[in-house]
Amino acid sequence: MFSIFGKNKFNSVSVHDLNDKLKKINLIDIREPYEYSSGHVPTAKNIPMGTILTQPEKYLNKEKEYHIICQSGGRSSRTCSELSSKGYRVVNVAGGTGSYILPLER
Numbered sequence: 138m139f140s141i142f143g144k145n146k147f148n149s150v151s152v153h154d155l156n157d158k159l160k161k162i163n164l165i166d167i168r169e170p171y172e173y174s175s176g177h178v179p180t181a182k183n184i185p186m187g188t189i190l191t192q193p194e195k196y197l198n199k200e201k202e203y204h205i206i207c208q209s210g211g212r213s214s215r216t217c218s219e220l221s222s223k224g225y226r227v228v229n230v231a232g233g234t235g236s237y238i239l240p241l242e243r
Contacts, residue, residue, distance in 0.1 A: 147221040149214075152178070152206070152232040163203045165189065165196075166234065167216055178206060178237050186212050190219055197225050206230035 155164070159180045166173050166181040173183040184196050186207070197203060203226065207213040210233045217229040 147217045147227050149229040149231050152230050152236045165203055165205050167207050199224050202226040204228045204230050207233050208235050209233040
């Protein structure tokens with residue numbers, strides 16, 4: 138599925154589709170550290186939204202694809218929109234951590 142915000146296009150996947158892919162994807166949880174520490178999807182790396190948007194070149198490689206997740210999907214969608222407009226390959230994880238059905242890592 139493609140989401141369109143202005144001229145930006147990026148893929149979107151359901152959080153329920155992640156289980157088989159977790160060890161094969163670059164998953165970035167953009168919530169704040171206190172949110173991340175209360176539980177996150179296994180293999181997710183925490184880089185807060187404000188940090189990744191102000192310094193994407195420090196954390197991302199334009200040659201790689203990244204799955205972006207937040208609590209419910211709103212912040213990740215906005216982040217994907219901004220990052221895709223800068224040439225990064227991103228996939229929004231719709232539903233977010235709040236919809237993840239397996240136990241979260243703490």
